[in-house]
Amino acid sequence: MRPARSGLPKGWPQGLVYITAPVYSRLCAAEVQKSLHTPSAVTDVLKVPSGPSPLARITKIGNPSHPANGQSGLFAAQHLPPDTFIILYLGLFHTREDADPDSDYDLSLDRELGVGIDATRMGNEARFINDYRGVGPPGPNAEFREVWIDAGRGKMERRMGVFVLSAGKSGKRAKGIAKGDEILVSYGKGFWSERQKEQDAATDADS
Numbered sequence: 001m002r003p004a005r006s007g008l009p010k011g012w013p014q015g016l017v018y019i020t021a022p023v024y025s026r027l028c029a030a031e032v033q034k035s036l037h038t039p040s041a042v043t044d045v046l047k048v049p050s051g052p053s054p055l056a057r058i059t060k061i062g063n064p065s066h067p068a069n070g071q072s073g074l075f076a077a078q079h080l081p082p083d084t085f086i087i088l089y090l091g092l093f094h095t096r097e098d099a100d101p102d103s104d105y106d107l108s109l110d111r112e113l114g115v116g117i118d119a120t121r122m123g124n125e126a127r128f129i130n131d132y133r134g135v136g137p138p139g140p141n142a143e144f145r146e147v148w149i150d151a152g153r154g155k156m157e158r159r160m161g162v163f164v165l166s167a168g169k170s171g172k173r174a175k176g177i178a179k180g181d182e183i184l185v186s187y188g189k190g191f192w193s194e195r196q197k198e199q200d201a202a203t204d205a206d207s
């Protein structure tokens with residue numbers, strides 16, 4: 001897929017900031033940033049092209065049986081073999097202190113440091129990746145993996161990347177993700193139990 005001429009990916013909503021590198025919150029101090037730039041033992045360093053990804057496209061979901069009908073999702077723009085790096089998850093890098101507890105786009109990068117990546121107001125195509133539950137396939141076809149990237153001038157930076165799942169020992173996922181299929185991860189049970197608690201609290205408040 002060719003990116004839109006504006007430099008934004010096709011389907012990017014107006015009013016949302018598209019970023020190609022992390023933005024650090026005021027509380028995400030230099031000390032925290034330093035630990036995100038200092039690898040202890042690095043095996044692989046990814047060189048990631050900046051700008052809209054040719055591998056995936058944002059698509060509006062118009063399917064009443066999809067649990068995120070009316071919202072958007074991220075779909076494969078070409079066949080993606082197992083373990084393919086798809087895209088980085090970008091957003092506002094923040095700490096525990098300035099986390100937004102109501103965010104639906106917050107991904108943890110480092111639990112010990114308390115650093116998360118919130119793509120509510122700014123991010124890239126990865127913010128549109130839905131959870132597999134209720135969509136149809138029996139499980140996810142992609143996952144988040146921590147990566148180190150080559151940030152240029154000899155600098156390495158720690159990020160979160162989205163990868164196609166491995167083929168598996170029995171090879172049951174050897175096909176990877178077919179062109180046109182939705183890229184689906186698991187947000188984890190914690191995300192959905194938190195959501196359930198919020199809904200229960202709202203119902204209790206209404207009654």
Ligand SMILES: C[S@@+](CC[C@H](N)C(=O)[O-])C[C@H]1O[C@@H](n2cnc3c(N)ncnc32)[C@H](O)[C@@H]1O
Nearest residue numbers: 067068071072104105127128129130131132133
């Ligand atoms: C990170 S966003 C995913 C992109 C979102 N669909 C959009 O268009 O902005 C997470 C939100 O998507 C929706 N979502 C994602 N996967 C879902 C699923 N399996 N079932 C129901 N809602 C889902 C929920 O509203 C969730 O809070």
